[in-house]
Amino acid sequence: MSRSWSQVSVGMLAMGLVSVALPAVAQEHGSSDDAQIERGAYLARAGDCVACHTAPGGTPFAGGLAIDSPFGAIYSTNITPDKDHGIGNYSRDQFAAAVRQGVRADGANLYPAMPYPAYAKVSDEDIDALYAYFMHGVEPVSEQPTKTDLSFPFNQRWGIALWDWFFTDEPTTAAAPGGEDPVARGRYLVEGLGHCGSCHTPRGLAYQSKALDDSDSDFLSGANLNGWLAPALRGGDGVAGMGISDWSEEEIVEYLATGRNAHAAVGGEMTSVIEHSTSHLSDDDLQAIAAYLKTLPSVESDTQHAFDATADSDTERQLTGATDLSEGAELYLNSCNACHFANGKGAPRVFPSLVGNSLINADDPSGLIHTILAGAELPSTPKAPERLMMPGFAWRMSDEEVANLATFLRQGWGNQAPGVSADQVAAVRSELDPEETHSSQPDPVYAEPNASE
Ligand code: HEC
Ligand code: HEC
Ligand code: HEC
The missing domain is CATH 1.10.760.10 (Cytochrome c-like domain)
Known part of the structure; x- marks a missing residue:
């Protein structure tokens, strides 16, 4: 088991083969107000929707990126508000069901290449803002991306319902924590929109994330993405020399904002995450993510060897x-x-x-x-x-x-x-x-x- 859902092709973004600029905010606003649309644009950054929903060299959000799965390529869809090829006919509730439960407007199940198991934690209010942005802040693009065409039995979307039943949680009903409790805010962003676990948590036999939240020490304990380590993000005390447990909160913030700090420089698929998502987050939100990661006790990792800071190295x-x-x-x-x-x-x-x-x-x-x-x-x-x-x-x-x-x-x-x-x-x-x-x-x-x- 060396591959997981969201990898190879997203790596093309990471390698800088594609560079995407987000579209200018469209003029017509309908009933949503500008502040809500702007908030939605920010949340779309936090969720890195553009990384998957943009083909190499394509228009942002018009879909068509091939995402490698063990069963064949799964193509992302057009999520611009175009009524024929995009999500222009989605109601707010249909949009919420797609993002948080992986159910398409026609009732079919989405492949978990779309990280709805993590997005299940997105609050109602944040879904409203995302919906306002995708309906009123993004220009419709009338393009039909390549359709996913897996072979039997993987083309049977009803089978995913069973997978969902086993491996996903009920969508949240709680409100999003604000800045007054940074650790709670950080947890919300990391487990939910940030979907950090989709790369940093090991996968099980059915390609499910072994943990979707921090009630389990497998959560963010590091995973191998096609040979490239997504290191453990458990930054607290525990095993010395393991992953970011030697990093300060400021160093984590610096890495997420710039891709570099005193310990590391970003490479692999994290490059795209930083370029398109975390470097656009507010200082407060990055601080919250760092504060949260430092609360998770570090663990021995199957994917990473502890470094011995005390070794008398000559x-x-x-x-x-x-x-x-x-x-x-x-x-x-x-x-x-x-x-x-x-x-x-x-x-x-x-x-x-x-x-x-x-x-x-x-x-x-x-x-x-x-x-x-x-x-x-x-x-x-x-x-x-x-x-x-x-x-x-x-x-x-x-x-x-x-x-x-x-x-x-x-x-x-x-x-x-x-x-x-x-x-x-x-x-x-x-x-x-x-x-x-x-x-x-x-x-x-x-x-x-x-x-x-
Ligand atoms: C890791 C890749 C990935 C990310 C990140 C991602 N998506 Fe998706 N999404 C997909 C794929 C792949 C599909 C199509 C799955 C299928 O066909 O079963 C999809 C499908 C969808 C659909 C259903 C569209 C339709 O055609 O009916 C919606 C809505 C959607 N995504 C919204 C979002 C939003 C909003 C975000 C950001 C908050 C997002 N996605 C982030 C991969 C991703
Ligand atoms: C698409 C997969 C992917 C996603 C999503 C992702 N990461 Fe990463 N991350 C990686 C990979 C791969 C690396 C290793 C980078 C390298 O080798 O330079 C990494 C490295 C890191 C590092 C440096 C760790 C070290 O020990 O050097 C931090 C910190 C980090 N990620 C935080 C996050 C956070 C926080 C999120 C969610 C907001 C996140 N990542 C989402 C793939 C991902
Ligand atoms: C011209 C200066 C230069 C030379 C010569 C050079 N490097 Fe680098 N190296 C860099 C820079 C700049 C980066 C950061 C780029 C990045 O990771 O995106 C880097 C990154 C790295 C990384 C990734 C670190 C991380 O945190 O992910 C490794 C490993 C590495 N270099 C090893 C080597 C080795 C081995 C050699 C000799 C074969 C070498 N470098 C030669 C400048 C150099």
């Missing part, structure tokens, strides 16, 4: 002495040291720290291998508009070399993840999309080995 001495170097250490000095430095800590907010880094300590090294081969690019956000880039090394390192380098990173500076083999590198390389690599051309600055550093 990695830095080894690198600066430049004697007795393993091949991995030598490669690091030649290709990585210039930006990430001998102490592995880089330069905060510019070159991310590799020490205790979740991507490096992931049980599955695919995300790390991918980053070394293809490079990475930080998203542009309102608070950190510059796009920082790391070059890719696919063009100049063999599978064996990348494996040795990755093993060095996973065992240096107190990191304690298992080694990487050349076969694992070959597998990631064979899936690499040449368009994705951030530097397939030799980069003049880094083309010359520079072992004297």
Whole structure:
């Protein structure tokens, strides 16, 4: 079981192949007032509706993105207010049923590629605002996206009703907590609209999230998304060196607002989440999310190895002495040291720290291998508009070399993840999309080995 509902194609957004601008607010307002529509636009950001309901290069909300599922591609639908191809004929209650219960206006069940199991927690008032926005704040787009066409028995939508019965909760009736109780507000956003658990909570055999709320310690305990770790988000005391338990609230807020902080730089599918969703949230809401995550006790994770902050690591001495170097250490000095430095800590907010880094300590090294081969690019956000880039090394390192380098990173500076083999590198390389690599051309600055550093 390596795939879950919402992954691969959303990853295309993450890789920056598509960049979407939200449409200008339309002129006609009907009965809803401007403030409510604006509120709805904000909530649509919090729910990241645009990420799934936009095809690569397509009009925002017009649908057509293929979402990989174990049973075939599920296409998102047009949720603009067009009456023929979109949701223009949806009443407010039909809209609420689609978003919170996964039931379409014609009564058919939606595939849980649409995160209604999480959205079940969205309050009535927030549904009203979202409805006002989608009816009056979004321009109708008269386009029919590709229709989902799974083979038998997965085309039998009634079967989903059974799945829903087992794996989803009744929709909420409670009002959304406001700013006066930040932890409650954070819980509401994380469990509900933010649908953070759809990536960060492990999936069971029926691809259901193992937990939909924090009554269960599986909630946000980390999951493997097609080889890329969505780390544990349980930030409180518990297991030292596990995920974000070493991050302060301010550092969590900074990461969600800008994709970077003293510990990490965003990559993989989280890039799109930050670019289109969390970087647009208010400081108060980000603070609430951080306060909430810090209340969840950290747990041992199947997907991530704890980092040992107290390890007496001689990695830095080894690198600066430049004697007795393993091949991995030598490669690091030649290709990585210039930006990430001998102490592995880089330069905060510019070159991310590799020490205790979740991507490096992931049980599955695919995300790390991918980053070394293809490079990475930080998203542009309102608070950190510059796009920082790391070059890719696919063009100049063999599978064996990348494996040795990755093993060095996973065992240096107190990191304690298992080694990487050349076969694992070959597998990631064979899936690499040449368009994705951030530097397939030799980069003049880094083309010359520079072992004297
Ligand atoms: C992780 C991907 C994902 C996200 C995020 C997402 N959706 Fe969806 N949504 C889908 C998919 C896929 C479908 C179609 C499922 C199917 O055909 O069974 C869908 C269907 C719908 C439908 C039914 C439309 C119809 O054609 O009848 C509505 C309404 C909807 N989504 C609204 C929203 C809103 C509002 C948000 C944000 C709060 C949102 N969605 C966020 C994936 C997503
Ligand atoms: C579409 C899948 C997806 C969704 C939805 C998602 N995340 Fe993530 N998240 C990821 C992945 C993948 C990573 C790893 C990023 C990397 O390797 O750089 C990540 C990383 C993170 C990190 C950094 C953790 C670390 O140890 O480095 C934080 C914090 C985070 N996410 C918070 C959130 C919050 C809060 C939400 C909900 C508002 C959320 N995420 C929703 C996929 C997702
Ligand atoms: C030109 C400067 C530069 C060089 C050289 C460089 N990096 Fe990076 N690296 C960056 C930047 C900038 C980022 C942040 C980009 C991002 O994650 O989106 C980054 C990100 C990373 C990450 C992801 C960290 C995270 O928190 O997700 C890893 C792992 C990494 N680099 C390892 C390496 C390795 C190994 C090498 C040598 C083969 C290397 N880097 C060479 C600048 C560089």
